[in-house]
Amino acid sequence: MLYILWAFLILLGLGLLFGLGLAIASTVLYVKEDKRVDEVAKMLPNYNCGSCGYAGCKEFAKAIVSGKDTNLRKCKPGKPETNFIPIKQYLQEHPNDDNTKVNVTF
Ligand code: SF4
Secondary structure, eight states: OHHHHHHHHHHHHHHHHHHHHHHHHHHHTOOOOOHHHHHHHHHSOOOOOOTTSSSSHHHHHHHHHHTSOOBGGGSTTOOIIIIIHHHHHHHHHSOOTTSOOOOOBO
16 A cells, blocks of 8 residues: 555656646747737738748748748739738838838739
């Protein structure tokens, strides 16, 4: 009977130790995500076809928001009225943290 109690206490201790480790790791390794990426991704056609040269719409949105890519025409299924103009307007209204704007072309 005593063995079961020890096994329970050891497993409980290990569970607490690993839980604490995960809590610390999630705080230390936290990566802040730019909320504009999700908003721009929603404005893309969301076919995830890869025609733009990226793995999907979210990856293309990340490239646009970071300024790595500025040409919205790379999104072949995208249309100026429904996709590109809203993205351009959104990025003009939501500048970077240093108040610079993301410029895109189409
Ligand atoms: S081409 Fe357009 S629809 Fe296709 S993955 Fe790229 S952003 Fe998405």
